[in-house]
Amino acid sequence: MDRWYWCDASLVSGEKVETSANGIRLYDGDKKTGYDDGHLVxxxxxxxxxxxxxxxxxxxHLSLIVLIEEEAGGFTSSPKLVLHLSQPPHTQSAGPVASSPHSHIKLSFKHGGCSAFRQALQKAIGERQWESVNTSIPLASKGNQGRSAHTGILGIERAIQAKQKETNQNISRAFEDLKNLMGLAKDMVLLSRNISNKIREHSGEVSSDDTVQFRSYLLSLGIDDPVTRDTYGSANEYHHHLARELAKALEQSVEEAGGVMLLSEVYCRINRARGLELLSPEDVLNACQVMKKLALPLIMHTFESGVQVIQTATLDQKKVMEATMEVLNRHEMDGGVSAGDLARECGLPLLLARERLLQAEQCAEAVRDESSEGLRFYPNLFFSRA
Structure with a gap:
């Protein structure tokens, strides 16, 4: 209670009322006082x-408030605001208590309105209008204000806000640097091609092995001169060139994966190869859809379930079926084959293994057994005997 001081209820110059509440009781720390059922402005x-x-x-004075906390009311208690305060200045007027052992006070709201009053109080403290208004209200001394700003919780909050502002500025500068880096990446690709051409011109001084090695170092991070939308006028032309780039970059990887690759994996691999010139899923899909039209070594295939893959144009579906049936026949007496079993034995993604088993079922080569243990497949002995 030593932070309160006796004063006149009239407002001074530059002072305006923000909100008010009735039925307010004052606490000195956690101790009740005789100041009860008052009007708080x-x-x-x-x-x-x-x-x-x-x-x-x-x-x-609001300058003394360091932290505001709210206590919820109970069955027999009213909601309260807990105000943690800094030391009052020596020049402050006399109050009801000369000194207090407590560094906080409580305001008890018997008639409600605690949360609304807290919001208005936090807004008034945040605006700190008393700093820009000449007034005769006793303020905290400059030395005390400096200590509370640096050592109090309010000072910590302001330091965190300043740090967040600085971080946001750093992030903005980082994105600007990233844009510049993306622009320089195109220049670096062009520079690598020029250097390679110059090395070829001096083939008498530099061996062909050195030329290949140097070029591989320069282009090991991704695709040489990736296709961009800015290069071509129409979307169709862009997707046609992009389809050729996809087929050239992924043909070997698709063959090593057994001739089939999920479209999601295609998206991840091509973007990793392109580095900073990233593609959208829509562009990848549109480029894959025109592969068959352009007679490229890779084409897109969609299973009946909706799963989309990229596969080699020369993929023999009969051999794929034979490989699947070989696994089914081998485990016929072991409780059948699940998608996980086929994926492990053939080195396939789980989703693709399931599609192969469903395709074998559609061709009447396999039958299913659904139980509490899951979905398992067996060779279709009825079809083979018929």
């Missing part, structure tokens, strides 16, 4: 508490 500079039976008011 919040201005842009201080709080004023007054009882109808008293001619004077109690004032508390």
């Amino acid at each position: 919040l201005t842009n500079q201080r709080m004023l508490w007054r009882h109808e039976s008293k001619s004077t008011s109690l004032g508390l």
Whole structure:
């Protein structure tokens, strides 16, 4: 209670009322006081508490408030605001208590309105209008303000806000640097091609093996001169060139994967190879859809379930079926084959293994058994005997 001081209830120059509440009781720390059932007024500079039976008011300057906490009310208790305060200045007017062992006070709201008052109080403290208004209200001394700003929780919050602002500025600068780097990446690709051409021109001094090795070092990070939308006028032309790039870059990888690769894996691999010139899923899909039309070594295939893959144009579906049936026949007496079993034995993605088993079922080469253990497949002995 030593932070409160006796004052006149009238407003000073530059002071305006923000909100008010009735039925307010004052606490000194956690201890109840005799100041009960009063009217509390919040201005842009201080709080004023007054009882109808008293001619004077109690004032508390907002500059002393370091932290605000809210206590929920219970069955027999009212909601409260807990205000952690810094030390009052020596020049402050006299109050109801000369000194107090507590560094916080409580405001009890008997008639509700605690949350609304807290919001208005936090807004008034954040605006700190008392710093820009000439007033005769006793303020905290400059030395005390400096200590509370640096050592109090309010000072910590301001330091965090300043740090966040600095971080946002650093992120903005980082994105600007990234844009510049993307622009320089095109120049680096062009530079690598020029250097390679110059090395070829001096083939008498540099061996062909050195030329290949040097070029591989320069282009090991991704695709040489990736196709971009800015290079071509129409979307169709862009997708046609992009389809050729996809087929050239992924043909070997698709063959090593057994001739089939999920479209999601195609998207990840091509973007990793292109580096900074990333593609959208829509562009990858449109490019894959025109592969068959362009007679490229890779084409797109869609299973009946909707799963989309890229496969080699010369993929023999009969051999794929034979490989699947070989696994089914081998495990006929072992409780059948699940998608996980086929994926492990053939080195396939789980989704693709399931599609192969479903395709074998559609061709009447396999039958399914659904139980509590999951979905398993067996060779279709009825079809083979018929």
